[in-house]
């Protein structure tokens with residue numbers, strides 16, 4: 001049985017910990033045309049589901065890190081008595097840049113006493129040796145979580161969504177990160193076009209069986225967002241897409257949770273696309289109803 005993120009954080013830090021969405025200013029090699037496949041094809045345009053915001057619509061504006069942290073904290077502290085925070089860099093590829101500059105940027109965040117951990121979203125093909133050394137240094141100061149956008153283990157889907165790397169690239173990065181003592185969280189999208197339920201469960205089963213054991217997982221339903229290539233494909237060929245109903249999706253989440261080991265922390269169970277961009281599925285906007293349904297169906301699959 002996996003663990004809830006809220007339980008894990010309370011146990012580790014003794015109280016509720018809040019995420020501050022921050023911006024590193026990095027781009028993404030899958031968007032700027034830097035990825036050239038072994039057959040010479042140059043990839044462009046990014047993953048087909050990725051929006052202009054680089055899969056992180058709630059990140060802060062580009063500004064000095066301390067300023068970003070203060071602004072993000074102010075928003076949270078208006079409504080809560082929050083005291084501990086995770087510096088969270090989600091949008092784009094946050095290890096795609098000069099390792100020294102990135103080190104200074106992230107160190108500025110984690111040197112603060114109110115930041116308890118650093119969470120960095122990236123791609124497995126952007127974990128070179130110098131980046132890994134940089135992450136190891138940061139990990140000596142505060143826990144570093146690396147979030148890898150895998151989405152699926154199936155190569156045909158990975159090609160169709162223009163992910164830009166194959167599964168062995170993920171496996172290599174995963175092994176090196178774990179050997180370096182870094183916490184690894186993997187993102188999965190459920191409902192990618194062309195995938196059956198068995199394919200999706202296959203991805204989760206593969207992650208559940210990883211050795212060393214997976215630290216964390218983010219599960220989310222496919223979201224069709226305006227401005228993405230996926231949206232254009234959806235407009236041209238919507239029968240090819242299976243958009244989950246809430247009941248169907250929450251049943252699937254329960255099946256996924258049942259596969260995960262006790263060491264794995266579940267960081268997310270649905271997508272949270274911005275209202276102004278979200279085309280499907282619109283039921284995700286009713287957060288309270290989704291949360292209640294997930295609680296009803298999934299509580300028994302979590303450690304108490």
Ligand code: SF4
Pocket residue numbers: 028029030031045046047050051054055091092093123149
């Ligand atoms: S999802 Fe991530 S890896 Fe894919 S194009 Fe967007 S920022 Fe790049």
